[in-house]
Each structure stands twice: as C-alpha cells, then as structure tokens.
Amino acid sequence: MPVSDPSWAYSFHAVCGGANVQNLTARQMAGLDALPDGTQGESAARVAQYDSRKTTAGKYEESAKEITLPDGADTITLQRHLVHDATT
Numbered sequence: 001m002p003v004s005d006p007s008w009a010y011s012f013h014a015v016c017g018g019a020n021v022q023n024l025t026a027r028q029m030a031g032l033d034a035l036p037d038g039t040q041g042e043s044a045a046r047v048a049q050y051d052s053r054k055t056t057a058g059k060y061e062e063s064a065k066e067i068t069l070p071d072g073a074d075t076i077t078l079q080r081h082l083v084h085d086a087t088t
Contacts, residue, residue: 009051010082013044016073029079
C-alpha cells in the first residue's frame, strides 16, 4: 500500500500465557473478546503500531521492542493485525 494512502495500519500484539491459561480463541485474537488479563479491543496487548503517517523516506529502519514474560508465564502469542479501508 502506498505511503500516501491514509487508510492502512498494522500493529503487533503480544499475549503471555502459562500452564494455567487456556489457549486464546480467534475472537480474543481479533480483539472481540477479553484477553486473559481482562483487556479487550483493538489496542489490547498492542506492543507496536505503524500506519501511513509514519515513514522512513524509503530507508530501512530497524525497530525493536523488548517483551519480558511475567512470573509464571512460559509462552507468548504474537499477532499482527492489518487494517486497510478500501472505501477511502
């Protein structure tokens, strides 16, 4: 999608889990149902977001976010959400 197209965004979400946490459902991963920590919606568990307003002017840029598992967690689920509004 071109940088000039204001209708796209993508984000990364991370949810920690452990032996006492049930697997995430598709509805939880989509932000429709609450995550194990009670958060819900498009910003739940978001660790990074990018959209057409952010540009590197065609240059490669490295980006990193450290995610630390809390006590009792032994797994992490990462999800990338891509949004594109074709009506704009």
